Protein backbone atom coordinates (compact mmCIF):
# COMPACT_ATOMS: atom_id res chain seq x y z
CA UNK A 1 0.00 0.00 0.00
CA UNK A 2 0.97 3.62 -0.38
CA UNK A 3 0.68 5.32 3.03
CA UNK A 4 0.66 9.11 3.50
CA UNK A 5 1.78 10.22 6.96
CA UNK A 6 0.47 13.74 7.52
CA UNK A 7 1.74 15.84 10.42
CA UNK A 8 -0.20 18.98 11.23
CA UNK A 9 2.54 21.46 11.87
CA UNK A 10 3.39 25.09 12.50
CA UNK A 11 2.77 27.47 15.35
CA UNK A 12 -0.57 29.09 16.00
CA UNK A 13 -1.85 32.21 17.82
CA UNK A 14 -5.21 33.82 17.10
CA UNK A 15 -4.74 36.89 19.27
CA UNK A 16 -4.01 39.45 16.49
CA UNK A 17 -1.98 41.78 18.71
CA UNK A 18 0.26 38.95 19.77
CA UNK A 19 0.65 37.73 16.20
CA UNK A 20 1.64 41.24 15.11
CA UNK A 21 4.06 41.44 18.01
CA UNK A 22 5.56 38.10 17.01
CA UNK A 23 6.39 39.51 13.61
CA UNK A 24 8.46 42.33 15.04
CA UNK A 25 10.10 41.08 18.22
CA UNK A 26 13.33 39.08 17.97
CA UNK A 27 12.89 36.87 21.05
CA UNK A 28 9.46 35.64 20.07
CA UNK A 29 10.25 35.13 16.41
CA UNK A 30 13.51 33.39 17.21
CA UNK A 31 11.77 30.86 19.43
CA UNK A 32 8.82 30.57 17.02
CA UNK A 33 10.87 29.74 13.94
CA UNK A 34 13.12 27.38 15.86
CA UNK A 35 10.37 25.24 17.29
CA UNK A 36 8.18 25.39 14.19
CA UNK A 37 10.71 23.37 12.25
CA UNK A 38 10.41 20.26 14.40
CA UNK A 39 9.10 17.13 12.69
CA UNK A 40 6.45 14.74 14.00
CA UNK A 41 8.36 12.23 16.06
CA UNK A 42 5.15 10.23 16.53
CA UNK A 43 4.74 9.62 12.80
CA UNK A 44 8.46 8.96 12.19
CA UNK A 45 8.23 6.34 14.94
CA UNK A 46 5.22 4.66 13.37
CA UNK A 47 6.98 4.72 9.98
CA UNK A 48 9.77 2.70 11.56
CA UNK A 49 7.23 0.03 12.52
CA UNK A 50 5.79 -0.22 9.01
CA UNK A 51 6.58 -3.23 6.86
CA UNK A 52 8.99 -2.50 3.98
CA UNK A 53 6.39 -3.74 1.47
CA UNK A 54 4.54 -0.47 1.92
CA UNK A 55 5.56 2.87 0.43
CA UNK A 56 5.59 5.75 2.89
CA UNK A 57 5.44 9.47 2.17
CA UNK A 58 5.80 11.96 5.02
CA UNK A 59 4.11 15.38 4.75
CA UNK A 60 4.04 18.34 7.09
CA UNK A 61 1.04 20.60 6.69
CA UNK A 62 0.94 24.11 8.04
CA UNK A 63 -1.69 25.41 5.63
CA UNK A 64 -4.21 22.77 4.51
CA UNK A 65 -5.08 24.79 1.38
CA UNK A 66 -1.57 24.02 0.15
CA UNK A 67 -2.26 20.27 0.15
CA UNK A 68 -3.84 20.55 -3.25
CA UNK A 69 -4.09 18.27 -5.12
CA UNK A 70 -4.24 15.59 -2.44
CA UNK A 71 -1.40 13.08 -2.69
CA UNK A 72 -2.14 9.74 -4.26
CA UNK A 73 -2.32 7.10 -1.49
CA UNK A 74 -4.26 4.12 -0.17
CA UNK A 75 -4.66 5.54 3.28
CA UNK A 76 -3.60 8.57 5.24
CA UNK A 77 -2.52 8.70 8.89
CA UNK A 78 -2.83 12.07 10.65
CA UNK A 79 -1.05 13.29 13.74
CA UNK A 80 -2.18 16.52 15.34
CA UNK A 81 -2.37 18.32 18.63
CA UNK A 82 -5.50 20.13 19.75
CA UNK A 83 -4.87 23.57 18.19
CA UNK A 84 -4.89 22.24 14.65
CA UNK A 85 -7.36 19.41 15.02
CA UNK A 86 -10.17 21.21 13.18
CA UNK A 87 -7.89 21.92 10.22
CA UNK A 88 -6.95 18.25 10.34
CA UNK A 89 -10.64 17.23 10.32
CA UNK A 90 -11.26 19.42 7.25
CA UNK A 91 -8.37 17.74 5.47
CA UNK A 92 -9.58 14.32 6.53
CA UNK A 93 -13.05 15.12 5.13
CA UNK A 94 -11.42 15.99 1.79
CA UNK A 95 -9.52 12.68 1.68
CA UNK A 96 -12.64 10.73 2.57
CA UNK A 97 -14.60 12.53 -0.15
CA UNK A 98 -12.26 10.98 -2.73
CA UNK A 99 -12.47 7.53 -1.12
CA UNK A 100 -9.22 7.48 0.87
CA UNK A 101 -9.37 5.85 4.31
CA UNK A 102 -8.17 8.15 7.09
CA UNK A 103 -6.64 7.27 10.45
CA UNK A 104 -5.95 9.70 13.28
CA UNK A 105 -3.96 9.40 16.52
CA UNK A 106 -2.21 11.64 19.03
CA UNK A 107 -3.12 13.49 22.22
CA UNK A 108 -6.37 15.10 21.04
CA UNK A 109 -7.81 12.01 19.33
CA UNK A 110 -6.84 10.03 22.43
CA UNK A 111 -9.00 12.12 24.75
CA UNK A 112 -11.87 12.73 22.29
CA UNK A 113 -12.12 9.63 20.08
CA UNK A 114 -15.86 10.00 19.41
CA UNK A 115 -15.35 13.52 18.05
CA UNK A 116 -12.44 12.34 15.89
CA UNK A 117 -14.58 9.53 14.49
CA UNK A 118 -16.96 12.09 13.00
CA UNK A 119 -14.21 13.05 10.55
CA UNK A 120 -11.88 10.05 10.38
CA UNK A 121 -12.49 6.37 9.61
CA UNK A 122 -10.16 5.01 12.28
CA UNK A 123 -9.08 6.46 15.64
CA UNK A 124 -6.08 5.19 17.59
CA UNK A 125 -6.29 5.91 21.30
CA UNK A 126 -3.05 6.23 23.29
CA UNK A 127 0.46 5.21 22.33
CA UNK A 128 0.72 4.25 18.68
CA UNK A 129 3.51 1.66 18.82
CA UNK A 130 1.53 -1.35 20.18
CA UNK A 131 -1.33 -0.81 17.71
CA UNK A 132 0.10 0.47 14.45
CA UNK A 133 0.96 -2.86 12.76
CA UNK A 134 -2.52 -4.18 13.48
CA UNK A 135 -4.15 -1.02 12.12
CA UNK A 136 -2.16 -1.25 8.86
CA UNK A 137 -2.89 -4.97 8.47
CA UNK A 138 -6.62 -4.45 9.12
CA UNK A 139 -6.83 -1.60 6.61
CA UNK A 140 -5.03 -3.74 4.04
CA UNK A 141 -7.48 -6.58 4.51
CA UNK A 142 -10.44 -4.20 4.46
CA UNK A 143 -11.43 -5.05 8.03
CA UNK A 144 -10.39 -2.01 10.04
CA UNK A 145 -12.20 -1.26 13.29
CA UNK A 146 -13.27 2.27 14.15
CA UNK A 147 -11.36 2.58 17.41
CA UNK A 148 -8.15 0.88 18.53
CA UNK A 149 -7.00 0.96 22.15
CA UNK A 150 -4.02 -0.77 23.66
CA UNK A 151 -4.45 -2.94 26.76
CA UNK A 152 -0.72 -3.33 27.39
CA UNK A 153 1.48 -0.42 28.40
CA UNK A 154 4.22 0.01 25.81
CA UNK A 155 7.77 -0.73 26.96
CA UNK A 156 10.14 1.93 25.65
CA UNK A 157 12.84 -0.77 25.47
CA UNK A 158 10.92 -1.91 22.37
CA UNK A 159 10.93 1.54 20.73
CA UNK A 160 12.15 1.51 17.12
CA UNK A 161 14.58 4.09 15.75
CA UNK A 162 12.41 6.82 14.19
CA UNK A 163 12.70 7.08 10.37
CA UNK A 164 14.63 10.37 10.32
CA UNK A 165 15.61 9.42 6.76
CA UNK A 166 12.09 10.32 5.59
CA UNK A 167 12.84 14.01 6.29
CA UNK A 168 14.28 16.53 3.85
CA UNK A 169 17.59 17.32 5.60
CA UNK A 170 17.66 21.02 4.68
CA UNK A 171 14.28 21.72 6.20
CA UNK A 172 15.24 21.08 9.83
CA UNK A 173 17.56 22.85 12.22
CA UNK A 174 16.59 20.73 15.23
CA UNK A 175 15.57 17.10 15.62
CA UNK A 176 13.76 15.43 18.48
CA UNK A 177 14.46 12.31 20.51
CA UNK A 178 12.20 11.06 23.27
CA UNK A 179 13.89 9.55 26.32
CA UNK A 180 10.85 8.95 28.55
CA UNK A 181 7.08 9.28 28.77
CA UNK A 182 4.75 10.44 31.49
CA UNK A 183 5.80 12.25 34.64
CA UNK A 184 5.47 11.31 38.32
CA UNK A 185 3.94 14.72 39.05
CA UNK A 186 0.33 15.60 38.18
CA UNK A 187 0.00 19.26 37.26
CA UNK A 188 -3.60 20.26 36.79
CA UNK A 189 -3.02 21.84 33.37
CA UNK A 190 -0.61 19.30 31.89
CA UNK A 191 -1.68 18.16 28.41
CA UNK A 192 1.49 16.34 27.52
CA UNK A 193 2.44 12.65 27.33
CA UNK A 194 0.79 11.97 30.67
CA UNK A 195 -2.43 11.77 28.63
CA UNK A 196 -0.90 8.81 26.76
CA UNK A 197 0.94 7.05 29.54
CA UNK A 198 -0.26 7.39 33.11
CA UNK A 199 2.80 5.43 34.24
CA UNK A 200 6.15 7.28 34.17
CA UNK A 201 8.65 5.28 32.14
CA UNK A 202 12.13 5.72 30.74
CA UNK A 203 13.80 4.56 27.53
CA UNK A 204 17.06 2.59 27.91
CA UNK A 205 19.87 5.08 27.35
CA UNK A 206 21.56 2.83 24.74
CA UNK A 207 18.40 3.27 22.65
CA UNK A 208 18.58 7.04 23.01
CA UNK A 209 22.22 6.94 21.89
CA UNK A 210 21.31 4.77 18.89
CA UNK A 211 18.63 7.26 17.84
CA UNK A 212 21.10 10.14 17.95
CA UNK A 213 23.58 8.00 15.99
CA UNK A 214 20.90 7.51 13.32
CA UNK A 215 20.34 11.26 13.20
CA UNK A 216 24.06 11.87 12.78
CA UNK A 217 24.08 9.64 9.69
CA UNK A 218 22.00 12.39 8.05
CA UNK A 219 22.94 15.63 9.83
CA UNK A 220 26.62 16.05 10.61
CA UNK A 221 26.02 18.27 13.62
CA UNK A 222 22.38 18.04 14.71
CA UNK A 223 20.92 20.15 17.52
CA UNK A 224 18.91 17.68 19.57
CA UNK A 225 15.73 18.55 21.44
CA UNK A 226 14.53 15.95 23.93
CA UNK A 227 10.75 15.57 23.54
CA UNK A 228 10.29 14.79 27.20
CA UNK A 229 8.04 16.34 29.78
CA UNK A 230 10.59 16.21 32.59
CA UNK A 231 13.91 14.65 31.58
CA UNK A 232 15.66 14.61 34.96
CA UNK A 233 12.89 13.75 37.36
CA UNK A 234 14.58 10.39 37.92
CA UNK A 235 18.08 11.50 38.96
CA UNK A 236 19.59 8.01 38.64
CA UNK A 237 18.42 7.58 35.04
CA UNK A 238 19.43 11.20 34.44
CA UNK A 239 23.12 10.52 35.05
CA UNK A 240 23.19 7.56 32.65
CA UNK A 241 21.19 9.55 30.11
CA UNK A 242 23.48 12.58 30.23
CA UNK A 243 26.56 10.36 29.93
CA UNK A 244 25.06 8.58 26.91
CA UNK A 245 24.16 11.85 25.17
CA UNK A 246 27.55 13.34 26.06
CA UNK A 247 29.28 10.47 24.26
CA UNK A 248 27.43 11.50 21.08
CA UNK A 249 29.07 14.94 21.03
CA UNK A 250 25.94 16.95 20.13
CA UNK A 251 24.41 20.15 21.44
CA UNK A 252 21.04 19.65 23.07
CA UNK A 253 18.04 21.15 24.87
CA UNK A 254 15.42 19.72 27.18
CA UNK A 255 12.62 20.37 29.67
CA UNK A 256 12.81 19.53 33.35
CA UNK A 257 11.76 20.81 36.77
CA UNK A 258 13.46 23.13 39.25
CA UNK A 259 14.88 20.26 41.36
CA UNK A 260 17.75 20.13 38.87
CA UNK A 261 19.26 23.10 40.72
CA UNK A 262 19.74 20.90 43.80
CA UNK A 263 22.09 18.64 41.87
CA UNK A 264 25.23 20.62 40.92
CA UNK A 265 27.01 17.37 39.99
CA UNK A 266 24.38 16.60 37.37
CA UNK A 267 24.41 20.21 36.12
CA UNK A 268 28.17 20.01 35.65
CA UNK A 269 27.77 16.74 33.74
CA UNK A 270 25.07 18.31 31.56
CA UNK A 271 27.24 21.28 30.70
CA UNK A 272 30.16 19.01 29.76
CA UNK A 273 27.78 16.81 27.76
CA UNK A 274 26.67 19.62 25.43
CA UNK A 275 23.44 20.70 27.13
CA UNK A 276 22.95 24.27 25.97
CA UNK A 277 19.59 25.14 27.50
CA UNK A 278 16.91 23.73 29.75
CA UNK A 279 13.31 24.84 30.02
CA UNK A 280 11.87 24.89 33.54
CA UNK A 281 8.24 25.56 34.43
CA UNK A 282 8.25 28.14 37.23
CA UNK A 283 4.61 28.92 36.35
CA UNK A 284 4.33 31.93 38.73
CA UNK A 285 6.55 33.78 41.19
CA UNK A 286 3.54 33.95 43.53
CA UNK A 287 3.11 31.12 46.09
CA UNK A 288 -0.68 31.58 46.24
CA UNK A 289 -0.89 30.86 42.53
CA UNK A 290 1.25 27.72 42.85
CA UNK A 291 -0.88 26.29 45.63
CA UNK A 292 -2.68 23.20 44.33
CA UNK A 293 -1.23 23.18 40.79
CA UNK A 294 0.63 19.92 41.39
CA UNK A 295 -2.13 17.67 42.60
CA UNK A 296 -0.28 14.83 44.36
CA UNK A 297 1.92 16.59 46.93
CA UNK A 298 1.50 20.26 46.13
CA UNK A 299 5.11 19.94 44.96
CA UNK A 300 5.28 23.21 43.02
CA UNK A 301 4.21 25.28 46.02
CA UNK A 302 7.10 23.84 48.01
CA UNK A 303 9.69 24.87 45.41
CA UNK A 304 8.94 28.58 45.11
CA UNK A 305 11.47 29.72 47.72
CA UNK A 306 14.19 28.11 45.61
CA UNK A 307 13.31 29.85 42.36
CA UNK A 308 15.73 32.77 42.48
CA UNK A 309 18.70 30.69 43.62
CA UNK A 310 17.85 28.08 40.99
CA UNK A 311 18.31 30.52 38.10
CA UNK A 312 21.85 31.42 39.11
CA UNK A 313 22.84 27.88 40.09
CA UNK A 314 21.75 26.51 36.72
CA UNK A 315 23.31 29.30 34.68
CA UNK A 316 26.57 29.35 36.67
CA UNK A 317 27.09 25.86 35.28
CA UNK A 318 27.00 27.27 31.75
CA UNK A 319 23.52 25.91 31.02
CA UNK A 320 21.13 28.61 29.78
CA UNK A 321 17.70 28.66 31.36
CA UNK A 322 14.36 29.21 29.65
CA UNK A 323 12.14 30.24 32.56
CA UNK A 324 8.46 29.54 31.82
CA UNK A 325 5.52 31.33 33.33
CA UNK A 326 1.83 30.48 32.98
CA UNK A 327 -0.22 33.66 33.17
CA UNK A 328 -3.76 33.70 34.55
CA UNK A 329 -3.52 31.02 37.23
CA UNK A 330 -6.39 31.21 39.69
CA UNK A 331 -4.23 32.61 42.50
CA UNK A 332 -2.80 35.40 40.31
CA UNK A 333 -4.39 38.79 39.70
CA UNK A 334 -3.19 41.61 37.44
CA UNK A 335 -0.15 42.02 39.71
CA UNK A 336 1.38 38.90 38.14
CA UNK A 337 2.69 40.83 35.11
CA UNK A 338 4.82 43.11 37.28
CA UNK A 339 5.85 40.20 39.48
CA UNK A 340 7.14 38.26 36.45
CA UNK A 341 8.90 41.39 35.15
CA UNK A 342 10.63 41.86 38.51
CA UNK A 343 11.62 38.21 38.75
CA UNK A 344 13.07 38.24 35.24
CA UNK A 345 14.86 41.58 35.70
CA UNK A 346 16.39 40.46 38.98
CA UNK A 347 17.47 36.95 37.98
CA UNK A 348 18.37 37.19 34.25
CA UNK A 349 17.23 33.88 32.77
CA UNK A 350 18.66 33.62 29.23
CA UNK A 351 15.19 33.00 27.75
CA UNK A 352 11.71 33.52 29.10
CA UNK A 353 8.52 31.86 27.90
CA UNK A 354 5.15 33.34 28.78
CA UNK A 355 1.92 31.57 27.91
CA UNK A 356 -1.64 31.76 29.20
CA UNK A 357 -3.32 29.07 31.24
CA UNK A 358 -4.90 26.77 28.65
CA UNK A 359 -7.64 24.26 29.38
CA UNK A 360 -6.72 21.44 26.98
CA UNK A 361 -9.36 18.72 26.72
CA UNK A 362 -8.56 15.69 28.84
CA UNK A 363 -6.85 17.67 31.60
CA UNK A 364 -8.17 18.03 35.17
CA UNK A 365 -8.10 21.80 34.55
CA UNK A 366 -10.51 21.49 31.64
CA UNK A 367 -12.92 19.38 33.70
CA UNK A 368 -12.84 21.84 36.59
CA UNK A 369 -13.28 25.00 34.52
CA UNK A 370 -16.08 23.41 32.50
CA UNK A 371 -17.88 22.40 35.71
CA UNK A 372 -17.43 25.94 37.04
CA UNK A 373 -18.92 27.40 33.84
CA UNK A 374 -15.66 29.26 33.12
CA UNK A 375 -14.85 28.05 29.60
CA UNK A 376 -15.76 30.94 27.28
CA UNK A 377 -16.25 28.90 24.10
CA UNK A 378 -16.48 25.16 24.85
CA UNK A 379 -15.10 23.17 21.92
CA UNK A 380 -13.11 26.10 20.45
CA UNK A 381 -10.05 23.85 20.14
CA UNK A 382 -8.37 26.28 17.74
CA UNK A 383 -7.83 28.53 20.79
CA UNK A 384 -5.71 25.88 22.54
CA UNK A 385 -2.52 27.61 21.45
CA UNK A 386 -1.12 28.62 24.85
CA UNK A 387 -1.46 32.25 23.68
CA UNK A 388 -5.25 32.67 23.32
CA UNK A 389 -7.54 33.08 26.32
CA UNK A 390 -10.61 30.83 26.36
CA UNK A 391 -11.61 30.81 30.03
CA UNK A 392 -12.59 33.35 32.67
CA UNK A 393 -9.63 33.93 35.00
CA UNK A 394 -10.49 33.94 38.70
CA UNK A 395 -8.83 37.23 39.62
CA UNK A 396 -8.77 39.37 36.49
CA UNK A 397 -10.81 39.89 33.35
CA UNK A 398 -10.16 38.16 30.05
CA UNK A 399 -9.13 41.55 28.61
CA UNK A 400 -6.66 42.16 31.44
CA UNK A 401 -5.07 38.80 30.81
CA UNK A 402 -4.91 39.36 27.05
CA UNK A 403 -3.41 42.83 27.27
CA UNK A 404 -1.14 41.82 30.16
CA UNK A 405 0.28 39.00 28.00
CA UNK A 406 0.91 41.35 25.08
CA UNK A 407 2.49 44.09 27.22
CA UNK A 408 4.67 41.63 29.09
CA UNK A 409 5.69 40.01 25.78
CA UNK A 410 6.51 43.42 24.33
CA UNK A 411 8.84 44.06 27.27
CA UNK A 412 10.40 40.61 27.67
CA UNK A 413 11.10 40.06 23.98
CA UNK A 414 12.38 43.62 23.43
CA UNK A 415 15.97 43.88 22.29
CA UNK A 416 16.82 45.79 25.45
CA UNK A 417 15.49 43.17 27.88
CA UNK A 418 16.89 40.31 25.79
CA UNK A 419 20.37 41.89 25.64
CA UNK A 420 20.34 42.61 29.38
CA UNK A 421 19.38 39.07 30.32
CA UNK A 422 22.00 37.63 28.00
CA UNK A 423 24.67 39.86 29.54
CA UNK A 424 23.46 38.68 32.97
CA UNK A 425 23.78 35.07 31.82
CA UNK A 426 27.37 35.69 30.71
CA UNK A 427 28.17 37.19 34.11
CA UNK A 428 26.69 34.18 35.88
CA UNK A 429 28.72 31.80 33.71
CA UNK A 430 31.86 33.79 34.55
CA UNK A 431 31.07 33.62 38.28
CA UNK A 432 30.59 29.85 38.04
CA UNK A 433 33.81 29.38 36.10
CA UNK A 434 35.76 31.50 38.59
CA UNK A 435 34.26 29.60 41.51
CA UNK A 436 35.23 26.24 40.05
CA UNK A 437 38.78 27.44 39.29
CA UNK A 438 39.09 28.86 42.79
CA UNK A 439 37.77 25.60 44.27
CA UNK A 440 40.38 23.67 42.30
CA UNK A 441 43.23 25.95 43.39
CA UNK A 442 42.11 25.89 47.05
CA UNK A 443 41.82 22.09 47.20
Ligand code: B12
Nearest residue numbers: 008011012035040042079081082083084105106127128228
Ligand atom coordinates in the same frame (compact mmCIF):
# COMPACT_ATOMS: atom_id res chain seq x y z
C1 B12 B 1 7.70 18.77 19.19
C2 B12 B 1 6.51 19.57 19.65
C3 B12 B 1 5.87 20.38 18.70
C4 B12 B 1 6.23 20.40 17.24
C5 B12 B 1 5.27 19.35 16.63
C6 B12 B 1 5.77 18.58 15.53
C7 B12 B 1 4.67 17.60 15.19
N1 B12 B 1 3.99 17.84 14.12
O1 B12 B 1 4.43 16.64 15.93
C8 B12 B 1 5.78 21.83 16.80
C9 B12 B 1 6.88 22.80 17.07
C10 B12 B 1 5.33 21.98 15.38
C11 B12 B 1 4.68 22.05 17.83
C12 B12 B 1 3.68 22.92 17.62
C13 B12 B 1 2.66 23.13 18.53
N2 B12 B 1 2.60 22.65 19.76
CO1 B12 B 1 3.87 21.40 20.50
N3 B12 B 1 5.05 20.21 21.40
C14 B12 B 1 6.04 19.50 20.99
C15 B12 B 1 6.65 18.73 22.17
C16 B12 B 1 7.86 19.51 22.68
C17 B12 B 1 7.06 17.28 21.90
C18 B12 B 1 6.01 16.42 21.20
C19 B12 B 1 6.61 15.09 20.83
O2 B12 B 1 7.46 15.00 19.97
N4 B12 B 1 6.21 14.01 21.50
C20 B12 B 1 6.74 12.69 21.27
C21 B12 B 1 5.86 11.88 20.30
C22 B12 B 1 6.48 10.50 20.08
O3 B12 B 1 4.61 11.73 20.91
P1 B12 B 1 3.22 11.95 20.16
O4 B12 B 1 3.34 12.99 19.12
O5 B12 B 1 2.17 12.14 21.19
O6 B12 B 1 2.96 10.56 19.41
C23 B12 B 1 2.63 9.36 20.06
C24 B12 B 1 1.11 9.16 20.27
O7 B12 B 1 0.40 10.35 20.49
C25 B12 B 1 0.65 8.42 19.07
N5 B12 B 1 0.34 9.16 17.87
C26 B12 B 1 0.56 10.45 17.54
N6 B12 B 1 0.10 10.68 16.31
C27 B12 B 1 -0.41 9.57 15.83
C28 B12 B 1 -1.01 9.28 14.61
C29 B12 B 1 -1.47 8.00 14.36
C30 B12 B 1 -2.09 7.70 13.06
C31 B12 B 1 -1.32 6.99 15.35
C32 B12 B 1 -1.74 5.60 15.07
C33 B12 B 1 -0.73 7.28 16.59
C34 B12 B 1 -0.27 8.56 16.81
O8 B12 B 1 1.75 7.57 18.77
C35 B12 B 1 2.99 8.24 19.09
C36 B12 B 1 3.91 7.22 19.70
O9 B12 B 1 3.30 6.60 20.82
C37 B12 B 1 5.45 18.76 23.19
C38 B12 B 1 5.84 18.89 24.68
C39 B12 B 1 6.38 17.64 25.23
N7 B12 B 1 7.33 17.77 26.08
O10 B12 B 1 5.93 16.54 24.89
C40 B12 B 1 4.66 20.01 22.76
C41 B12 B 1 3.14 19.92 22.76
C42 B12 B 1 2.74 18.64 22.08
N8 B12 B 1 2.76 21.07 21.92
C43 B12 B 1 1.72 21.68 22.32
C44 B12 B 1 1.17 22.83 21.70
C45 B12 B 1 0.08 23.56 22.44
C46 B12 B 1 1.60 23.25 20.45
C47 B12 B 1 1.04 24.41 19.62
C48 B12 B 1 -0.44 24.64 19.68
C49 B12 B 1 1.81 25.71 19.98
C50 B12 B 1 1.31 26.90 19.17
N9 B12 B 1 0.93 27.97 19.79
O11 B12 B 1 1.26 26.86 17.97
C51 B12 B 1 1.48 23.98 18.21
C52 B12 B 1 0.36 23.20 17.53
C53 B12 B 1 0.80 22.10 16.63
C54 B12 B 1 -0.34 21.28 16.10
N10 B12 B 1 -0.05 20.52 15.11
O12 B12 B 1 -1.46 21.33 16.55
C55 B12 B 1 1.10 21.01 23.53
C56 B12 B 1 -0.07 20.16 23.04
C57 B12 B 1 -1.19 19.97 24.02
C58 B12 B 1 -2.37 19.34 23.34
N11 B12 B 1 -2.94 18.33 23.99
O13 B12 B 1 -2.76 19.73 22.27
C59 B12 B 1 2.34 20.21 24.08
C60 B12 B 1 2.01 18.93 24.84
C61 B12 B 1 3.14 21.18 24.98
C62 B12 B 1 2.37 21.76 26.14
N12 B12 B 1 2.89 22.82 26.68
O14 B12 B 1 1.35 21.37 26.60
N13 B12 B 1 4.87 21.28 18.93
